[in-house]
Amino acid sequence: MSVKIAPSILSADFVNLERELGRIATADLVHVDVMDNHFVPNLTLGLPVVKRIAEISPVPVDVHLMIEDADRWAPEFARAGAASVTFHAEATQAPVRLARELRSLGARAGVAVRPATPVEPFLDLLPELDMVLVMTVEPGFGGQSFIEGTLPKVRRTREAITRAGTGTWLQVDGGVSRETIARIAQAGADVFVAGSAVYGADDVEGEIAALRQLAST
Ligand code: DX5
Ligand code: ZN
Secondary structure, three states: OOOEEEEEHHHHHHHHHHHHHOOOOOOOEEEEOOOOOOOOOOOOOOHHHHHHHHHHHOOOOOEEEEEEHHHHHHHHHHOOOEEEEEHHHHHHHOOOHHHHHHHHOOOOOEEEOOOOOOOOHHOOOOOOOOOEEEEEOOOEEEEEOOOOHHHHHHHHHHHHHHHOOOEEEEEEEEOOOOOOOHHHHOOOOOOOEEOOHHHOOOOOHHHHHHHHHHHHH
């Protein structure tokens, strides 16, 4: 299980995206939060911006869709060049059909669950999924505190992935920092989204290295 660090550009300077992407070239992925002001009470960026990010990013693009009607929109983000597309469990009518469609477009397929949404219905579907995202804050904003009560869900998800032997990635998103990352790693996560921790640091490259180190011990 190799640790992957995915800085979230939600905490980056949105008028200098090219420079901000260049600062995270030592990361494994760039996490791009797409919000529609319906699924969550915030609005960020959409398809044309994701398409340009995918063209110039030094690392693969990991899109996190916090939008309604994922069945309609998620494939468009795969076509826009995202390496992985994660839709919310609460926003799809047909998760298996959608995951298959994303894979057929050459993207990795992920499903995300809010802190209060059970992950169990998806644990039987692991062969259909490249990633499960356990939200460790309420989706919508960067800079929130990690919700400790989500750790048992991370643990149960890791146990199910191990049992299934699918190699599905287990991502966590929200409140990941030097203070929290080691115990989230111990609970079984292997892909760590970090927005404010990375872009709030003076030494971005050093912060990515420190997070990677703490998650690997
Ligand atoms: C929140 C987003 C996150 C956000 C995390 O809904 O999904 O990706 O950028 O921010 P931090 O790391 O600051 O909690
Ligand atoms: Zn996110």
